[in-house]
Amino acid sequence: MWEKKTGRTLQKEHVPEEDILKWIKEAAFPLNILLSLGLSTFVRGEQANFDIDPAVGVEATQLYPDVAYTTVDEYLNRLI
Template identity: 70%
Template sequence: LSLRRLIEAEGIPHTYVCCNGFAETYLPSIGDVTAVGADPPSDKITVLGDGDAKAVFVVEKDIATYTVRAVDDPRTLNKILYMRPPANIVSHNELISMWERKAGRTFQIVRIPEAGLLKLIKEAAFPLNILLSLALSIFIGGDQANFEIEPSFGVEATELYPDLKYTTIDEYLDRLL
């Protein structure tokens, strides 16, 4: 945050890109942060909290496409470019339901309450503690999608560029079958 304030204080033209959750990081494990980097689960999925907080997942190729488009766009100058594709804003419970329909089976859900996650964060070594801290913000706090974008300092990529097609979560999950 201090780097942002320094850039602004110096009057350096900028666009901050808030791309949210990398699909390639979270979706292969169906959002199970205890299994990031793993293949889709075969029997159980760990859910943080109640699983109802909304999260945003964007395929990295789409992040690049929107970022490149924004580079010379005066509408993004000195603003935050948020990437929140409407079809990609889902709760963990919704994501699991989507996967269960596609996979044709149900999964055992193991829930870790917020207090349990805070304990894991405290005990984890770097860099796992950072990943778990982000998971707290995303999957329990809902901090990617629990606010309206203030037009005076932010714009949403899919609204600015409706001509660009993004990969939906539904389409991404098809790749995992």
């Protein structure tokens, strides 16, 4: 998204998944959680979208309807 918005190519450093798994095992909380999320999202391409069982909970926008939520796209526009 950032490259598309700015028209510039970002320098990327590719890290093998095995290295990230090692870092996760060695890291203390909460860094291990952040690394796990990064692995899921950026390495494996998994999305964090999931259905919420209405018997257990609700989505945040239903809990706090007065909050003006910002999308990642909108947030990146602020940085340009």
